[in-house]
Amino acid sequence: MQSFQPPRRILMGPGPSDVSPRVLAALARPTIGHLDPEFQALMEEIKGALQRLFNAPDHACVPLPGPGTAGMEAAIMNLLEPGERCVVAINGAFGGRMADMADRAGATVVTVDHDWGLPVDPARVEAALADAPTKVLAFVHAETSTGAKSDAASLCAIARRYGALSVVDCVTSLGGIVVDVAGWDADVVYSGTQKCLSAPPGLSPIALSKRAQAAISGRKEKVRNWLLDFNLLMSYWGGEGGRTYHHTAPINALYGLHESLVAIFEEGQQAAIVRHARMHEALVAGLEAAGLSMLVAEAHRLPQLNTVRVPEGVNEAAVRAHVLKTWDLEIGAGLGPLKGQVWRIGLMGASATAWHVRLCLTALCEALNAQGFAADVKAALAAVDRKLA
Amino acid sequence: MQSFQPPRRILMGPGPSDVSPRVLAALARPTIGHLDPEFQALMEEIKGALQRLFNAPDHACVPLPGPGTAGMEAAIMNLLEPGERCVVAINGAFGGRMADMADRAGATVVTVDHDWGLPVDPARVEAALADAPTKVLAFVHAETSTGAKSDAASLCAIARRYGALSVVDCVTSLGGIVVDVAGWDADVVYSGTQKCLSAPPGLSPIALSKRAQAAISGRKEKVRNWLLDFNLLMSYWGGEGGRTYHHTAPINALYGLHESLVAIFEEGQQAAIVRHARMHEALVAGLEAAGLSMLVAEAHRLPQLNTVRVPEGVNEAAVRAHVLKTWDLEIGAGLGPLKGQVWRIGLMGASATAWHVRLCLTALCEALNAQGFAADVKAALAAVDRKLA
Numbered sequence: 001m002q003s004f005q006p007p008r009r010i011l012m013g014p015g016p017s018d019v020s021p022r023v024l025a026a027l028a029r030p031t032i033g034h035l036d037p038e039f040q041a042l043m044e045e046i047k048g049a050l051q052r053l054f055n056a057p058d059h060a061c062v063p064l065p066g067p068g069t070a071g072m073e074a075a076i077m078n079l080l081e082p083g084e085r086c087v088v089a090i091n092g093a094f095g096g097r098m099a100d101m102a103d104r105a106g107a108t109v110v111t112v113d114h115d116w117g118l119p120v121d122p123a124r125v126e127a128a129l130a131d132a133p134t135k136v137l138a139f140v141h142a143e144t145s146t147g148a149k150s151d152a153a154s155l156c157a158i159a160r161r162y163g164a165l166s167v168v169d170c171v172t173s174l175g176g177i178v179v180d181v182a183g184w185d186a187d188v189v190y191s192g193t194q195k196c197l198s199a200p201p202g203l204s205p206i207a208l209s210k211r212a213q214a215a216i217s218g219r220k221e222k223v224r225n226w227l228l229d230f231n232l233l234m235s236y237w238g239g240e241g242g243r244t245y246h247h248t249a250p251i252n253a254l255y256g257l258h259e260s261l262v263a264i265f266e267e268g269q270q271a272a273i274v275r276h277a278r279m280h281e282a283l284v285a286g287l288e289a290a291g292l293s294m295l296v297a298e299a300h301r302l303p304q305l306n307t308v309r310v311p312e313g314v315n316e317a318a319v320r321a322h323v324l325k326t327w328d329l330e331i332g333a334g335l336g337p338l339k340g341q342v343w344r345i346g347l348m349g350a351s352a353t354a355w356h357v358r359l360c361l362t363a364l365c366e367a368l369n370a371q372g373f374a375a376d377v378k379a380a381l382a383a384v385d386r387k388l389a
Numbered sequence: 390m391q392s393f394q395p396p397r398r399i400l401m402g403p404g405p406s407d408v409s410p411r412v413l414a415a416l417a418r419p420t421i422g423h424l425d426p427e428f429q430a431l432m433e434e435i436k437g438a439l440q441r442l443f444n445a446p447d448h449a450c451v452p453l454p455g456p457g458t459a460g461m462e463a464a465i466m467n468l469l470e471p472g473e474r475c476v477v478a479i480n481g482a483f484g485g486r487m488a489d490m491a492d493r494a495g496a497t498v499v500t501v502d503h504d505w506g507l508p509v510d511p512a513r514v515e516a517a518l519a520d521a522p523t524k525v526l527a528f529v530h531a532e533t534s535t536g537a538k539s540d541a542a543s544l545c546a547i548a549r550r551y552g553a554l555s556v557v558d559c560v561t562s563l564g565g566i567v568v569d570v571a572g573w574d575a576d577v578v579y580s581g582t583q584k585c586l587s588a589p590p591g592l593s594p595i596a597l598s599k600r601a602q603a604a605i606s607g608r609k610e611k612v613r614n615w616l617l618d619f620n621l622l623m624s625y626w627g628g629e630g631g632r633t634y635h636h637t638a639p640i641n642a643l644y645g646l647h648e649s650l651v652a653i654f655e656e657g658q659q660a661a662i663v664r665h666a667r668m669h670e671a672l673v674a675g676l677e678a679a680g681l682s683m684l685v686a687e688a689h690r691l692p693q694l695n696t697v698r699v700p701e702g703v704n705e706a707a708v709r710a711h712v713l714k715t716w717d718l719e720i721g722a723g724l725g726p727l728k729g730q731v732w733r734i735g736l737m738g739a740s741a742t743a744w745h746v747r748l749c750l751t752a753l754c755e756a757l758n759a760q761g762f763a764a765d766v767k768a769a770l771a772a773v774d775r776k777l778a
Contacts, residue, residue, distance in 0.1 A: 001438060001654055003411075004431050004647050009421045015637060019420040022392075027641055028417035031408040031589050032398045033719045042393050049390060065591060066455045067636045069616045101615045194637055200420050202454060202591065202639030224613040226490045227458045245724065247458045248404060248583055250591030252416055253642060258393050265390055330422045335634065 010351075012360050013332035014144050014305060015172070016194035016201050017348035023199055026259035027252050034249040042258060043237060043249070049261040050205050053174065053269065054189060056181035059207040062237045063257055064190075064228065065250050068171040071190025071204030073101055074228040075167045076138065078216045079188065082106030084135040087128045087164070089120040091150070092143035093335050094169055102138065105224060116337050117307070119300045120150040122158060129162040137164045142173035144195075145335045147296045147307035147344065149177065156184040165212055171195060174205070175264060176276045176304035176348060187212040196276070196304055198349030199260040202253050276303040279352045282387040283345065286361040289383035290368070290375040295342050304352065306345040307338070314371050316340055322367035329363045357384055399740075401749055402721035403533050403694060404561070405583035405590050406737035412588055415648035416641050423638040431647060432626060432638070438650040439594050442563065442658065443578060445570035448596040451626045452646055453579075453617065454639050457560040460579025460593030462490055463617040464556045465527065467605045468577065471495030473524040476517045476553070478509040480539070481532035482724050483558055491527070494613060505726050506696070508689045509539040511547060518551040526553045531562035533584075534724045536685045536696035536733065538566065545573040554601055560584060563594070564653060565665045565693035565737060576601040585665065585693055587738030588649040591642050665692040668741045671776040672734065675750040678772035679757070679764040684731050693741065695734040696727070703760050705729055711756035718752045746773055
């Protein structure tokens with residue numbers, strides 16, 4: 001058994017994205033204790049930075065010690081008690097996961113199902129809420145499995161109108177498109193670190209409204225999860241009056257998240273969002289010039305997660321294998337009903353640069369040509385140049 | 390908001406322990422994708438190394454993507470269904486946590502309570518199992534809150550005799566004293582990375598017997614936890630026939646765990662255990678020469694977690710503050726009924742060296758002298774020299 005030296009990789013799949021050297025360097029700083037006063041100060045700074053990032057000045061914001069799925073599980077498990085009604089909009093893999101979790105919480109789950117690739121339809125969600133009193137409306141803002149963006153503002157407004165708490169999955173959206181928790185008046189919003197924040201996977205930032213906190217502290221039954229029970233977690237993360245031991249925070253991972261937040265605020269949140277949009281437009285122009293087409297209609301596309309249709313007769317796995325082998329480039333496969341139908345190309349965080357767009361188009365055209373599909377790399381790169389001019 | 394530069398710290402509390410430069414360096418290697426073939430090979434290597442570390446060649450071993458508490462939660466939540474009987478031996482904070490989780494799983498929980506500082510009494514546990522058919526017996530091998538070691542071999546044998554599955558918390562024991570999962574014939578055994586493995590906190594290695602796997606795959610109700618449901622997790626970590634996407638593994642944290650495993654096998658597991666025992670003996674000799682006494686009876690002491698009684702009239706928090714301020718040294722406070730009564734001094738992994746023992750005694754004697762308690766540092770260090778001669 002020998003030390004592991006990872007190969008060079010350019011990460012343009014659905015996450016993780018490329019992690020910048022400054023964030024990698026932060027991970028390697030010496031570990032200190034999780035109850036150390038200096039670590040406590042770091043925790044407070046992270047909490048404040050997450051409030052700013054989510055635009056959630058009145059929410060409690062903490063990074064949970066697990067992957068994005070831990071944020072989803074925390075949201076669902078803390079808000080729902082057995083027998084309560086939960087409406088879940090499903091337009092991809094992650095909506096389906098939310099419904100499964102709500103079932104495990106003992107809730108009565110009503111799903112509003114959509115074809116993959118479409119945004120959530122507010123009218124159909126409203127109809128489901130109008131049917132019966134509902135505790136929670138859950139949906140995915142940015143569906144990583146399809147590349148579709150849903151209208152979080154409208155969906156949260158519907159939840160408020162019907163007295164439901166909203167749970168919004170922003171794993172892939174945070175940092176790449178506008179996430180406006182206060183503007184949406186959303187209740188529980190969570191994300192992951194390995195997408196547009198460009199930190200390694202393993203943490204889940206989450207924001208809880210005062211309404212959500214009141215619902216959780218007023219539960220009749222215990223949360224069906226000890227590690228993610230907010231009634232316990234908030235005493236660990238709570239700033240005033242010291243902290244109560246709960247678990248041991250993942251110190252070095254939090255160094256990495258902190259550094260990625262410093263980097264985002266240095267660039268400016270708005271500037272980062274504009275950069276994602278620009279690189280997306282350049283990539284799409286290049287893909288279309290190469291003869292490829294997008295799965296999602298233009299109005300609903302996520303800049304950070306581009307689902308590209310696999311042309312008739314092309315072996316999609318062979319294309320991914322080619323770009324990985326020849327260009328050290330990772331792009332993603334389709335999931336579920338989109339398996340074999342699409343590639344998923346991420347432009348997230350540090351991977352959303354013109355260099356990445358050019359490399360990806362170059363590699364993809366080469367792989368397509370090897371399969372007998374005529375994709376003109378010169379035309380593709382020229383289209384990128386025009387967009388970025 | 391600026392980059393965080395942690396202060397120098399010498400970690401001799403209940404965890405995290407000092408992380409060696411080679412493990413820190415591993416954390417900072419470039420992130421690759423969690424579905425990358427090279428990462429898959431790393432996962433397989435970690436699984437094999439954990440089987441070796443636990444001595445569990447026939448168990449499924451994986452590192453869960455959360456702190457040690459995630460291992461506890463996974464064990465309890467996967468094995469127990471509503472209404473099933475669970476006997477939990479409580480002799481410190483972590484046994485109490487297990488009972489709380491079993492309650493959240495819907496189990497009928499029977500606790501066998503002990504004074505803190507004592508090992509679990511096999512006779513009383515056997516009496517509880519003899520009372521009624523029991524699905525799970527849960528106990529803590531190495532109680533981090535008290536420094537007491539329990540007899541895992543006897544307790545697992547009792548579980549087998551009564552047809553119960555055993556859950557053994559080895560968070561603090563693994564790597565510091567003998568953990569012999571095959572020899573114990575234990576069912577679910579979990580640990581953490583931040584104790585005697587000397588990696589940063591954030592992962593929980595876990596081992597599952599074939600009996601445990603059969604119980605989990607034969608459940609009537611879904612596990613009340615999606616992220617830690619082994620029926621889903623095993624398809625993600627399973628080597629044969631490729632992997633099914635479940636969550637995004639914490640790549641860089643796994644680099645760190647892998648490197649700490651390489652380091653442990655380089656030193657030799659047995660050699661590391663002998664080192665922990667020697668340093669413990671040296672520390673205890675020094676503490677006793679300084680006029681201090683241990684909470685736990687000699688036969689049941691954990692070498693890696695030393696609970697030292699606070700002498701009459703000494704302000705324990707002032708002593709911890711002094712050693713932190715003057716020596717950058719972290720030692721732990723007492724928890725629960727031991728709050729204010731003891732210090733917890735860790736000798737875990739990379740923190741179990743003669744240098745650490747000497748530094749700790751020097752700092753502690755100085756702090757005690759400042760409080761008017763005559764602790765002779767020369768006598769303490771001389772006692773260490775004699776033990777290590």
